Amino acid sequence: QVQLQESGPGLVKPSQTLSLTCTVSGGSISSGSYYWSWIRQPAGKGLEWIGRIYTSGSTNYNPSLKSRVTISVDTSKNQFSLKLSSVTAADTAVYYCARDRENWNGERAFDIWGQGTMVTVSS
Amino acid sequence: EIVLTQSPGTLSLSPGERATLSCRASQSVSSSYLAWYQQKPGQAPRLLIYGASSRATGIPDRFSGSGSGTDFTLTISRLEPEDFAVYYCQQYGSSPRLYTFGQGTKLEIK
Numbered sequence: 001q002v003q004l005q006e007s008g009p010g011l012v013k014p015s016q017t018l019s020l021t022c023t024v025s026g027g028s029i030s031s032g033s034y035y036w037s038w039i040r041q042p043a044g045k046g047l048e049w050i051g052r053i054y055t056s057g058s059t060n061y062n063p064s065l066k067s068r069v070t071i072s073v074d075t076s077k078n079q080f081s082l083k084l085s086s087v088t089a090a091d092t093a094v095y096y097c098a099r100d101r102e103n104w105n106g107e108r109a110f111d112i113w114g115q116g117t118m119v120t121v122s123s
Numbered sequence: 124e125i126v127l128t129q130s131p132g133t134l135s136l137s138p139g140e141r142a143t144l145s146c147r148a149s150q151s152v153s154s155s156y157l158a159w160y161q162q163k164p165g166q167a168p169r170l171l172i173y174g175a176s177s178r179a180t181g182i183p184d185r186f187s188g189s190g191s192g193t194d195f196t197l198t199i200s201r202l203e204p205e206d207f208a209v210y211y212c213q214q215y216g217s218s219p220r221l222y223t224f225g226q227g228t229k230l231e232i233k
Contacts, residue, residue, distance in 0.1 A: 049221070105174065108155065108173070109158035109170050109174075109213070110213075111179065113167035114167065
């Protein structure tokens, strides 16, 4: 079965760029009609969608983060990545990658999630 | 941007009781794009319901979703000890292409 695993630095300095990678195992990132998303959750708070990418490279971003976010895909490595620039303490959160599935009936949801990785922004 | 408001913020019930969680949208949401997730401490969210009323793979039938337009409900018919967690509703908007989550309802043991 498909599994997702986030990786990247757990500590990032303010004003620098946060970089995370999500590795897809148990299946090809290119198979099926899936988007691949990043979602974050500050400690004790709710979930915020950051953005998504299709394997063609087409992206959509949360307007609130759009100016700072870049999501890319490397199909040869079965990975997709997140870059968030000019980070501040407000970007401290658990970052999840997730598969965004749309079924034959047009119903859409995040059906598979990574375990999440904690990123702290601090000097 | 569509805002999802969940109520109550916290729900205190006992095992065996029925739980009713509400999710209200600031404007109409396509049922195809309304989902519910369960999150336990230290874990990633788990998909429970998609398309407003379809159970995800492996989800027990005590979980059910209903609703349309701006009002959606997640019902747990008879609470099991493992059901106590935080529940989030989520919607996908096609213009702009944006996902939003409700703030969550914490279901705690009474």
